[in-house]
Amino acid sequence: MKYKFNPPGILKFMFSDFYWTTNNDKLLLTFDDGPIPDNTYQILNFLKSNNIKALFFCVGNNIRKYPEIAKSILDEGHTIGNHMYNHTNIRTVAKSETQKEIDQFNKITLKELNYKTEFFRPPHGRFNLATSGLMKQNKLKNVMWSLLSYDYKNDKNIVKFALENFLMKNSILVFHDNISSQPIIIDCLEFLVKEAEKKGFEFGDPAECLK
Numbered sequence: 732m733k734y735k736f737n738p739p740g741i742l743k744f745m746f747s748d749f750y751w752t753t754n755n756d757k758l759l760l761t762f763d764d765g766p767i768p769d770n771t772y773q774i775l776n777f778l779k780s781n782n783i784k785a786l787f788f789c790v791g792n793n794i795r796k797y798p799e800i801a802k803s804i805l806d807e808g809h810t811i812g813n814h815m816y817n818h819t820n821i822r823t824v825a826k827s828e829t830q831k832e833i834d835q836f837n838k839i840t841l842k843e844l845n846y847k848t849e850f851f852r853p854p855h856g857r858f859n860l861a862t863s864g865l866m867k868q869n870k871l872k873n874v875m876w877s878l879l880s881y882d883y884k885n886d887k888n889i890v891k892f893a894l895e896n897f898l899m900k901n902s903i904l905v906f907h908d909n910i911s912s913q914p915i916i917i918d919c920l921e922f923l924v925k926e927a928e929k930k931g932f933e934f935g936d937p938a939e940c941l942k
């Protein structure tokens with residue numbers, strides 16, 4: 732399995748406006764796909780008791796379904812990013828369709844949360860040549876990652892292996908706020924905090940990590 736996401740230099744050069752790691756040598760914790768009942772709250776409680784601020788790449792349709800949970804994310808001082816309205820793989824649709832989903836996402840966050848996000852993560856990590864331009868037009872920063880935890884495989888040992896071997900001080904970590912990782916997510920986060928402490932790495936706030 733590929734835990735470390737370290738694309739070829741040419742790709743990073745071509746997409747140098749994307750974030751692949753943090754800029755301040757701190758760990759950035761990100762959660763994709765929420766919000767969902769119960770799970771988001773247990774993550775929020777964990778973050779609060781560990782004094783960590785995270786970036787939640789929410790699916791617009793989940794914000795529509797669970798606006799109160801999305802509100803709690805913001806109330807607790809975390810950041811919400813755009814993960815498309817329907818979690819669509821943008822490689823499989825026309826640019827106009829991607830734009831439509833970005834707009835739909837903006838509309839629902841404005842309506843339900845009075846909030847405008849500045850961050851974007853493409854579902855499944857898939858993007859194409861049009862993505863950079865689209866980000867600029869929408870004044871969005873595209874946030875990729877450097878360490879995938881594979882938490883959605885629902886196997887703690889895989890996540891532990893990833894963290895023990897591939898955690899770097901400037902890692903952008905991906906976890907999931909979804910049903911697949913729900914049974915193990917808190918154990919994994921506890922392990923992450925211990926591992927970071929052991930290695931002397933600190934967690935940073937999204938805004939300072941992605942300057």
Ligand SMILES: [Zn+2]
Pocket residue numbers: 763764814818854855
């Ligand atoms: Zn996703």
